[in-house]
Each structure stands twice: as C-alpha cells, then as structure tokens.
Amino acid sequence: MERNCLAIILAAGESTRMKSAMTKVLHPVAGRPMVAHVVDALAGASILNVALVVGRDAEAVSAAASTGEATVTSFLQKERLGTAHAVLAAREAIAKGYDDVLVVFGDTPLITAAPLKAARDGLAAGNDVVVIGFQAADPTGYGRLIVEDGTLVAIREHKDATEEERRITYCNGGLMAIDGRRALDLLDRIGNANAKGEYYLTDLVEIVRSLGGRAIAVEAPEEELTGCNTRAELAYIERLWQQRRRHEMMLAGVSMIAPETVFLSWDTELAQDVLVEPNVVFGPGVRVESGAIIHAFSYVEGAHVGAGATVGPFARLRPGADLGPKSKIGNFCEVKKAEIGAGAKVNHLTYIGDAFVGAGSNIGAGTITCNYDGVNKHLTRIGANAFVGSNSSLVAPVTIGDGALVASGSVITDDVPADAVAFGRARQEIKPGRAPVLRERYEAEKAAKKKVKAAD
Ligand code: UD1
Numbered sequence: 001m002e003r004n005c006l007a008i009i010l011a012a013g014e015s016t017r018m019k020s021a022m023t024k025v026l027h028p029v030a031g032r033p034m035v036a037h038v039v040d041a042l043a044g045a046s047i048l049n050v051a052l053v054v055g056r057d058a059e060a061v062s063a064a065a066s067t068g069e070a071t072v073t074s075f076l077q078k079e080r081l082g083t084a085h086a087v088l089a090a091r092e093a094i095a096k097g098y099d100d101v102l103v104v105f106g107d108t109p110l111i112t113a114a115p116l117k118a119a120r121d122g123l124a125a126g127n128d129v130v131v132i133g134f135q136a137a138d139p140t141g142y143g144r145l146i147v148e149d150g151t152l153v154a155i156r157e158h159k160d161a162t163e164e165e166r167r168i169t170y171c172n173g174g175l176m177a178i179d180g181r182r183a184l185d186l187l188d189r190i191g192n193a194n195a196k197g198e199y200y201l202t203d204l205v206e207i208v209r210s211l212g213g214r215a216i217a218v219e220a221p222e223e224e225l226t227g228c229n230t231r232a233e234l235a236y237i238e239r240l241w242q243q244r245r246r247h248e249m250m251l252a253g254v255s256m257i258a259p260e261t262v263f264l265s266w267d268t269e270l271a272q273d274v275l276v277e278p279n280v281v282f283g284p285g286v287r288v289e290s291g292a293i294i295h296a297f298s299y300v301e302g303a304h305v306g307a308g309a310t311v312g313p314f315a316r317l318r319p320g321a322d323l324g325p326k327s328k329i330g331n332f333c334e335v336k337k338a339e340i341g342a343g344a345k346v347n348h349l350t351y352i353g354d355a356f357v358g359a360g361s362n363i364g365a366g367t368i369t370c371n372y373d374g375v376n377k378h379l380t381r382i383g384a385n386a387f388v389g390s391n392s393s394l395v396a397p398v399t400i401g402d403g404a405l406v407a408s409g410s411v412i413t414d415d416v417p418a419d420a421v422a423f424g425r426a427r428q429e430i431k432p433g434r435a436p437v438l439r440e441r442y443e444a445e446k447a448a449k450k451k452v453k454a455a456d
C-alpha cells in the first residue's frame with residue numbers, strides 16, 4: 001500500500017534580516033516567489049497535500065503557494081515561538097492522520113524531489129524520524145547532527161552546543177520526516193528550555209529515542225538546503241538556481257555561448273537546437289522553438305518565438321509577441337502583443353505593438369505602429385507579402401492589404417487596399433540651379449553676424 005503524506009511548509013518568519021516591506025518567502029527566485037519553488041519540489045515528489053504555516057503577509061504568502069496541482073491549506077501562527085510551535089499551528093491537518101508528515105522550510109527554494117523522497121523512504125524503512133542533513137562548508141548557526149552507530153542521537157542548536165559539538169560539520173538542513181501516526185504525540189512533548197526559549201522542532205530526535213523509537217539522518221547536497229536569510233543569500237540562491245537550470249537546458253540540447261551571462265525565468269522553455277548568445281535575459285512566460293537564435297543583449301518576456309526565427313541583437317520582445325517560423329526581429333526593435341507571420345522581417349529600429357504582420361512582409365527601418373491615442377489602444381493589420389517603407393508611421397486602427405506597398409516616410413491614417421501603393425507624405429519639389437543662390441545668402445548672413453560680434 002502506498003503511504004500518504006502531509007507536507008508542512010513553515011513560512012511564518014519575521015524575515016527581519018531581509019530588511020524588506022515584504023516577507024522573505026515572497027521574494028522571487030527566477031521571477032517566482034521562493035515558497036512556490038518549494039511547493040513545486042513537493043509536487044515533483046508527488047506530495048500534493050500541503051499545510052502552509054503563515055505569519056506576516058499571510059494572504060499574499062497563501063496566494064503565492066497556491067500553484068500547480070497541490071492543495072494548500074493555510075494556518076496562521078500568531079506568535080513566533082519556534083519551529084515546533086510553528087508545526088503545531090497545523091495541528092488540525094496533522095490530526096487527520098497521515099502515514100508521513102514532512103516538515104520543510106519556505107526559505108529553501110533549491111530543494112528538489114530527491115531528498116524529500118529519501119526522507120520518506122527512511123520512514124517506510126521503519127524509522128520514526130528522518131532528518132535531511134548536509135556537510136556544511138561553514139556550520140556556524142546550524143543545528144549539528146550527533147550521529148552514533150548510524151542512528152541520529154540528537155540535534156544540537158548552535159547556541160546550545162558545546163565547543164566540541166560546534167566542531168561537527170554535519171548539519172540539520174531543516175527538512176524532517178516524522179511518522180504521521182505519532183507526530184502529534186511527539187510534538188506535544190517538546191518544551192522550550194533552551195538558549196532561545198523557543199520550541200525547537202529538533203528536540204523531536206531525543207524525545208523519540210527516549211520513547212524507544214529510532215531517528216536517522218540522510219545526507220543531501222548542501223546546495224539544495226541553502227536557506228535564505230538576507231538579500232546577499234537571495235542573490236547567491238539565484239545564482240545557484242540559474243547555474244542549475246542552464247546546465248539542464250544545455251544537456252537538453254540548447255546552445256549557450258556564455259551561459260553565465262544568460263538569465264532564465266522559472267518557466268522559460270527553450271527547445272532543442274535553440275542558440276542563445278551572451279547577455280540575454282528571459283522574463284517570465286517565454287517559449288522558444290527549435291532552431292531559433294536569440295542574439296546578444298536581447299530582453300524577452302511573455303513571448304513565443306517560432307522555429308528558426310531570429311531575435312536581436314538588442315531586441316526587446318514584450319508580452320504577447322508571437323513570432324512565426326523563420327521570422328526576423330532585428331536590432332533595436334520592440335514587439336508587443338503582435339503576431340509576426342512566417343518569414344516576415346522587422347529588421348531595424350522598429351516598434352510593432354497591437355498588430356498583425358502577415359507572412360513574408362517586410363517592415364522597413366524605423367517603422368512605428370502608432371497604437372495609442374493617449375486613451376485607447378488600436379490595432380494595425382498588415383497583410384501577407386506587404387512592404388512598408390522605412391520611417392513610416394502606421395496610425396492605428398489601420399489595415400494594409402496583402403501585397404501593398406507603403407512609401408518610405410509615410411504617415412498612414414487610411415486603410416491601404418491589397419496591392420495598392422500608398423504615399424502619405426508631401427511630394428518632393430525640384431528647383432534647378434537654386435543651391436548656389438541659397439549658399440550665397442547663407443554666407444552673407446554669416447559675415448553680417450561676425451561684424452556685429454566684432455563691434456561688441
Ligand atoms: C533551523 C533549525 C536548525 C537548522 C536550520 C537550517 C530548529 C530549532 N533549528 O534553525 O537546526 O540547522 O534551521 O536552516 O528547527 N519559523 C516559523 N515560525 C517560528 C519559527 C520559525 O514559521 O516560530 C520558520 C521560519 O520562517 C523558517 C523556518 O521556520 O522558514 C526556520 O526557522 P529559523 O528561525 O530560520 O531556524 P534556524 O535558526 O535557521
């Protein structure tokens with residue numbers, strides 16, 4: 001029989017050290033609140049029953065954690081009396097009766113499914129408490145794992161540890177699995193006689209042993225258990241997340257010339273044989289199809305890039321940009337809420353917003369879709385195989401038919417039928433022989449000015 005599981009995410013911290021108007025677990029990693037990453041990792045281990053313990057910014061934290069398939073129920077911890085006290089805020093959920101109760105922290109967003117599974121395997125093997133530990137490069141501040149003959153004897157918080165215990169580098173990662181049938185009984189026995197006067201979840205280890213039960217520790221990579229307390233640690237976690245994701249993508253067939261300069265969002269999708277040049281930033285909601293190239297210094301968010309399309313260098317794709325296969329968005333172009341047809345070219349210094357550009361059309365340098373009248377946004381529709389000359393302003397709402405040609409420098413305010421040519425600018429005039437006359441006049445003006453200056 002498969003064992004069922006309740007996960008309890010502790011996210012009621014004050015986050016004092018973040019020095020922020022917003023509680024810690026709402027701060028984003030890869031564009032997504034930390035706590036949502038934790039919920040995701042749980043879902044990756046098929047744990048969909050989640051109790052969330054909230055304090056500060058309770059509503060926003062609950063909303064951020066309600067993601068994917070998980071059923072998240074929030075519990076308010078009114079006073080902050082320690083990690084065991086926080087777990088007991090979810091008493092009602094634990095009391096429903098689960099085989100496994102898994103406690104995780106909302107501020108360890110790099111956790112993956114593997115240690116979560118390992119902790120549950122430890123319970124299935126007959127242990128009463130399983131703690132996920134790691135070898136700390138610097139153990140200062142962490143609870144130390146005291147292991148004897150393969151069993152976990154105690155966890156000693158840094159503040160309560162002796163000199164000798166402080167030399168231990170095997171540390172508590174904060175992830176703990178508890179036999180769900182005994183969890184409430186064990187948790188209720190925890191007191192607060194320690195250096196901080198808090199109810200420590202870690203006391204569970206000694207309690208369960210004193211009752212004849214068994215606790216073990218299972219090691220996981222330090223990276224996965226990296227916690228966030230300050231903005232500096234937030235930046236460090238972001239770096240680790242980015243490294244991990246870029247690596248996964250490259251192994252899946254994405255080319256990155258200078259991966260350390262590419263920034264991804266939590267949901268960025270890059271298909272096989274996509275090439276990403278240096279210094280590219282992906283905001284949320286991007287999907288890039290096979291063979292597309294994102295040239296250097298481009299900023300892409302909320303966009304779909306079709307197969308074999310090219311973007312940049314120095315392009316900006318904003319939400320709703322939808323590029324057809326083999327289309328081209330060149331340097332210093334911005335595309336927003338616009339469909340660009342297959343093979344269409346928007347190569348230089350152009351803004352396309354609230355628009356449809358048909359397949360095979362060519363949009364000349366400096367073209368602007370004037371989509372906003374100061375109050376409302378309007379659509380520009382450009383048919384297939386149209387040609388829009390450089391430096392044209394297309395004043396929306398306006399339609400340019402299939403195969404139409406717009407003369408360079410036009411301000412287009414009326415629809416252009418298919419295959420028509422539209423001029424929307426003053427006609428050029430020629431005055432033969434007039435240049436020398438003008439030049440002579442200008443020279444005279446210059447000389448007059450000099451005279452006045454000299455007299456001053
Ligand atoms: C805790 C562990 C320590 C471990 C370390 C790993 C205990 C007593 N100590 O210490 O052994 O090495 O994590 O990072 O468990 N929280 C609440 N309500 C509270 C107290 C805490 O929700 O009343 C939440 C915090 O928001 C945080 C988590 O619980 O997400 C851990 O609390 P924190 O105070 O950061 O524990 P540490 O001192 O880091």
Ligand code: CA
Nearest residue numbers: 107227228229
């Ligand atoms: Ca902590």
